[in-house]
Amino acid sequence: MSLLPRGMSNSRIATTLGIAPGTVKTHVERILNxxxxxxxxxxxxxxxxxxxxxxxx
Numbered sequence: 001m002s003l004l005p006r007g008m009s010n011s012r013i014a015t016t017l018g019i020a021p022g023t024v025k026t027h028v029e030r031i032l033n034x035x036x037x038x039x040x041x042x043x044x045x046x047x048x049x050x051x052x053x054x055x056x057x
Contacts, residue, residue: 005052
């Protein structure tokens with residue numbers, strides 16, 4: 001979730017974390033569902049509110 005505010009695609013997040021793009025897609029979908037968010041931009045905004053965008057990755 002901390003990489004979403006950077007505007008990274010699933011593919012770029014996957015490369016950064018060393019996982020498959022499909023895994024990223026699954027995690028993003030689960031984040032959206034669990035936090036009852038509409039889309040990635042809402043998840044990114046929520047991550048910023050929670051100070052999750054400063055992980056240094």
